[in-house]
Amino acid sequence: MLCDTHNRENFDTKWPRIKPLIVRLLKQENVKKNEWFNLFSDIHTMCLWDEECIPKLKQELESNILDFINSVQDLIKRHEDDEALLRAYILAWSKFLEQSNYLPHPFSSMEPNNNSKTNSSTTSSVIPNPQRKTPESHVRKLMLDTWSNTIFISIKHRLQNSAMKIIYQERIGEPFDSQLVIGVRESYVNLSSDPDDRLSIYKENFEKAYIESLIEFYNKHAQQYITENGIINYLTYADMKLKEEEKRAQKYLETGKGSNSLDLHKQACIDVLVSKYQEQMFAECKNLIQNNDIKNLNFLFQLMDRIPNVEPLLADLEAYIISEGLSVMRANSETITTDSEKYVEQLLELFNRFTKLVEDAFNGDPRFMTSRDKAFKSINKDVFMKYHKAHLTRRLILEISNDQEMEEQTVIMLKDIGMPPEYINKLSQMFKDIKVSEDINDKFKQVARINLQNTNLADIINIKILNAGAWSRSSDKVAVTLPPELEDYIPEVEKFYKNEHSGRKLTWHHLMSNGVINFNTKLGKFELEVTTFQMAVLFSWTNRASDKLSYESLRLATELPDNELRRTLWQLVAYQKLKHQVLCYAPQVKQPKDFDDNTQFWINQDFCIVRNNKAQYRGKLNLIGRLQLSTEKNREEENQEIMFLRAERTKEAIVKILKMRKRVSLAQLQTELIELLKNMFLPSKKLVKETIEWLIEHKYMERDETNINTFVYTT
Amino acid sequence: MAQRLQKELANFMRDPIPGMSLDRNLVEGNLNVWVINVDGAPNTLYEGEIFKLQFKFPQRYPFDSPSVMFIGNKIPEHPHIYSNGHICLSILTDEWSPALSVQSVCLSIVSMLSSCKAKSRPPDDERYVQTCRDPSDPKKTRWFFHDDSV
Amino acid sequence: MKVTIKGYTGVAVWKWVANDDTCGICRMPFDSCCNDCKYPGDDCPLVWGQCSHCFHMHCIMKWVNGNQKSNQSCPMCRQAWKIKEK
Numbered sequence: 016m017l018c019d020t021h022n023r024e025n026f027d028t029k030w031p032r033i034k035p036l037i038v039r040l041l042k043q044e045n046v047k048k049n050e051w052f053n054l055f056s057d058i059h060t061m062c063l064w065d066e067e068c069i070p071k072l073k074q075e076l077e078s079n080i081l082d083f084i085n086s087v088q089d090l091i092k093r094h095e096d097d098e099a100l101l102r103a104y105i106l107a108w109s110k111f112l113e114q115s116n117y118l119p120h121p122f123s124s125m126e127p128n129n130n131s132k133t134n135s136s137t138t139s140s141v142i143p144n145p146q147r148k149t150p151e152s153h154v155r156k157l158m159l160d161t162w163s164n165t166i167f168i169s170i171k172h173r174l175q176n177s178a179m180k181i182i183y184q185e186r187i188g189e190p191f192d193s194q195l196v197i198g199v200r201e202s203y204v205n206l207s208s209d210p211d212d213r214l215s216i217y218k219e220n221f222e223k224a225y226i227e228s229l230i231e232f233y234n235k236h237a238q239q240y241i242t243e244n245g246i247i248n249y250l251t252y253a254d255m256k257l258k259e260e261e262k263r264a265q266k267y268l269e270t271g272k273g274s275n276s277l278d279l280h281k282q283a284c285i286d287v288l289v290s291k292y293q294e295q296m297f298a299e300c301k302n303l304i305q306n307n308d309i310k311n312l313n314f315l316f317q318l319m320d321r322i323p324n325v326e327p328l329l330a331d332l333e334a335y336i337i338s339e340g341l342s343v344m345r346a347n348s349e350t351i352t353t354d355s356e357k358y359v360e361q362l363l364e365l366f367n368r369f370t371k372l373v374e375d376a377f378n379g380d381p382r383f384m385t386s387r388d389k390a391f392k393s394i395n396k397d398v399f400m401k402y403h404k405a406h407l408t409r410r411l412i413l414e415i416s417n418d419q420e421m422e423e424q425t426v427i428m429l430k431d432i433g434m435p436p437e438y439i440n441k442l443s444q445m446f447k448d449i450k451v452s453e454d455i456n457d458k459f460k461q462v463a464r465i466n467l468q469n470t471n472l473a474d475i476i477n478i479k480i481l482n483a484g485a486w487s488r489s490s491d492k493v494a495v496t497l498p499p500e501l502e503d504y505i506p507e508v509e510k511f512y513k514n515e516h517s518g519r520k521l522t523w524h525h526l527m528s529n530g531v532i533n534f535n536t537k538l539g540k541f542e543l544e545v546t547t548f549q550m551a552v553l554f555s556w557t558n559r560a561s562d563k564l565s566y567e568s569l570r571l572a573t574e575l576p577d578n579e580l581r582r583t584l585w586q587l588v589a590y591q592k593l594k595h596q597v598l599c600y601a602p603q604v605k606q607p608k609d610f611d612d613n614t615q616f617w618i619n620q621d622f623c624i625v626r627n628n629k630a631q632y633r634g635k636l637n638l639i640g641r642l643q644l645s646t647e648k649n650r651e652e653e654n655q656e657i658m659f660l661r662a663e664r665t666k667e668a669i670v671k672i673l674k675m676r677k678r679v680s681l682a683q684l685q686t687e688l689i690e691l692l693k694n695m696f697l698p699s700k701k702l703v704k705e706t707i708e709w710l711i712e713h714k715y716m717e718r719d720e721t722n723i724n725t726f727v728y729t730t
Numbered sequence: 731m732a733q734r735l736q737k738e739l740a741n742f743m744r745d746p747i748p749g750m751s752l753d754r755n756l757v758e759g760n761l762n763v764w765v766i767n768v769d770g771a772p773n774t775l776y777e778g779e780i781f782k783l784q785f786k787f788p789q790r791y792p793f794d795s796p797s798v799m800f801i802g803n804k805i806p807e808h809p810h811i812y813s814n815g816h817i818c819l820s821i822l823t824d825e826w827s828p829a830l831s832v833q834s835v836c837l838s839i840v841s842m843l844s845s846c847k848a849k850s851r852p853p854d855d856e857r858y859v860q861t862c863r864d865p866s867d868p869k870k871t872r873w874f875f876h877d878d879s880v
Numbered sequence: 881m882k883v884t885i886k887g888y889t890g891v892a893v894w895k896w897v898a899n900d901d902t903c904g905i906c907r908m909p910f911d912s913c914c915n916d917c918k919y920p921g922d923d924c925p926l927v928w929g930q931c932s933h934c935f936h937m938h939c940i941m942k943w944v945n946g947n948q949k950s951n952q953s954c955p956m957c958r959q960a961w962k963i964k965e966k
Contacts, residue, residue: 440918444919444920475885477887477890479889479890479892480892480893481893482893483893483894483895483911484920498883500884501885501888505890508890518896518898519894519897521893522892522893522894522895523891524891528888530886530888530889532885533882533886534881535883542886556881556883738907793946827953827956828905828939828943828955
């Protein structure tokens with residue numbers, strides 16, 4: 016190359032031409048197009064010819080940038096008013112930032128790794144593109160770092176404090192200029208020259224200060240609000256502030272890629288506005304539910320769900336449902352036994368009330384729905400199922416259901432409120448069975464009309480033949496002598512059924528059978544609805560209408576077991592609803608078990624029905640009342656079944672406690688066991704002891720080696 | 731199938747077979763595979779030894795037989811038990827009946843072990859273990875039965 | 881005094897006449913139905929073999945139809961399975 020050129024293109028000759036342009040560029044003064052292009056070529060040729068020039072160039076650049084920044088700093092610092100300082104800084108910074116995008120371009124030849132690129136694409140890189148960040152640019156880094164190390168370091172506290180002051184003003188409702196805060200934030204976000212951690216300066220300073228000032232503010236104001244207005248009103252306040260702060264944060268915090276400011280901020284808000292007071296808030300839950308204060312419950316729920324910690328709310332809801340359910344059950348104990356339909360209605364109403372509560376107060380949250388089901392089931396299931404099935408059986412057998420379709424509808428609703436599927440299945444089996452039985456009855460009547468000598472019988476007799484599995488658990492046969500008129504029909508039915516269905520055996524359930532009899536005295540004519548047993552007793556006077564019959568002779572006549580006979584006679588001599596009883600007896604006793612063999616019974620020839628204080632000698636009367644579904648013996652079996660179920664539940668509960676505790680003392684185990692089981696029954700000490708022995712024997716648990724009253728769960 | 735297995739499980743717990751116990755940990759999650767701990771019965775050649783017997787129930791159980799084999803590193807040494815745990819027992823394949831159950835299979839295996847006079851492997855053990863179709867499922871093997879008397 | 885019957889409803893329950901309480905295949909009580917059914921009775925009848933063993937019809941059909949080789953034998957006694965006609 017030409018030596019001559021070389022000499023002319025060195026640093027010392029070029030720099031005096033370059034420097035004033037640099038200064039003007041820094042100051043954002045006007046630079047002409049050809050000056051701007053010359054700058055490119057000067058720096059380029061200089062770097063090409065003078066190998067020594069780069070360090071010198073860097074040094075000079077640095078000192079010029081520093082001089083410029085120092086002069087800017089002097090100007091800014093003259094402002095004593097915070098807001099004026101902010102404004103001046105933001106303005107100066109935004110200019111400087113803009114320049115940091117332009118100034119590096121002419122120096123691209125200086126970049127060690129950029130030579131080849133610039134050579135091949137000189138034309139395109141000549142046109143500066145402010146959008147295109149050149150993070151690798153040495154010059155840009157130099158500019159930003161110098162800014163950061165001088166002016167920023169020296170006034171960042173004032174900047175931050177001023178910004179936080181503005182936010183404070185905003186929080187307490189005074190006038191403010193949000194653009195200033197945004198400007199400060201921008202200056203922090205763009206200041207970092209490290210492309211891998213663009214946000215570090217922002218995070219360490221602005222974000223930190225923002226969150227600290229938030230916490231400081233609410234530590235004071237939330238507490239103050241609670242003191243002045245109480246925790247209930249605070250629910251609304253906290254909800255409002257959370258939403259307000261969320262909006263504010265979106266405005267002032269960096270939301271761009273790589274920033275988790277909003278998450279940090281959200282957590283800080285929850286900590287300072289919610290978690291800190293959660294105990295106080297939880298304490299109110301019970302009352303809010305009790306008072307049906309949906310609005311505040313909903314606030315409470317939403318606040319707790321932010322933590323998230325809704326467990327205590329679930330527990331309160333469950334406790335409430337259980338206590339409500341139990342009190343409704345206590346208040347309606349009469350209805351449960353007499354009118355199960357009405358009782359089911361009440362239960363459904365209660366259930367719907369709880370559902371509405373969960374929907375309105377807890378936004379229908381599935382966790383709360385589950386609690387509702389759990390609690391509702393635990394109070395009502397056992398009691399309810401027992402009564403409901405018994406009453407349904409009675410209604411279907413006695414055909415006193417008003418609306419079978421509605422009954423079936425009820426079953427579907429029961430399924431919806433979480434009754435176990437086996438139970439629901441049993442109920443629908445019963446409905447189906449009744450329909451099948453009606454068909455069989457029709458068929459039987461057709462056959463009977465042809466076969467029976469007494470065709471009249473075919474008209475008065477109906478049969479219900481039911482599936483043993485669906486209707487009764489045990490079919491103990493009670494012997495009874497039926498009226499002679501009915502004697503023929505039993506073998507007839509059995510023969511008929513055998514023809515219809517081979518492989519099936521019939522068992523008569525006289526306990527459930529029933530009829531209507533004409534009961535005619537000298538004075539009156541009555542129709543009585545009676546059980547089979549009552550019928551058998553009354554027919555004992557056939558052909559000896561005015562005799563007095565002893566208890567013993569009635570037993571002979573009816574064949575009824577002792578306890579059934581006593582029960583039946585009591586219904587006929589002491590039926591609560593009657594003024595005049597069908598039977599009279601002597602000597603008087605207080606209860607059925609006091610009848611002895613010589614107690615005398617006779618037909619009340621003066622029997623009449625009293626309505627509106629008038630004796631009536633015509634009329635219908637129902638003596639069945641509550642149809643007995645089981646015999647004494649049966650009840651004993653039922654009792655055993657209940658005891659068995661109790662033992663099973665106790666086993667499950669002990670295992671559950673041990674699983675949780677791993678190791679537990681006898682006393683603690685008993686306490687927790689009662690807590691777990693009290694809604695079903697209170698386990699006796701004997702039962703607990705037996706169950707523990709069983710569990711040890713079957714290796715579910717063992718005694719502690721050193722203390723026999725401590726138990727350890729074995730896995 | 732699940733219902734029947736539930737019932738079998740309840741029965742197995744209620745009337746345990748002496749020397750056999752269910753590995754409870756293995757049943758809790760998955761009803762389709764049971765592992766039963768087998769204690770060698772007193773006064774037999776296997777007294778003091780402990781084995782693990784595995785039942786795998788197919789989808790169509792009880793219409794298809796369960797897949798039953800010994801697992802683990804202790805396989806009883808018996809003329810009808812291969813060293814890979816497979817058992818040569820007719821009721822497990824050709825003579826399976828849905829009236830059979832885990833309990834009845836277990837009883838058969840107990841009696842098979844108890845009646846053993848001398849410990850040995852089946853004569854074709856080495857060849858079988860190398861060539862059987864699926865080491866993890868004896869049901870893949872087409873069995874012919876050595877000897878019905880044991 | 882005279883007592884006469886005007887109407888009477890006799891209630892009886894039916895059970896299968898079976899030599900066992902439960903089906904040897906599905907282990908469900910005969911009073912209830914097989915695992916695939918919902919209602920016992922006509923929907924899920926029992927059948928008796930000539931060997932006198934009985935099962936839910938659905939259960940024994942699954943066994944007899946599903947098993948090519950293992951033949952048509954009664955699961956209880958392995959005699960050939962033949963339905964006993966009424």
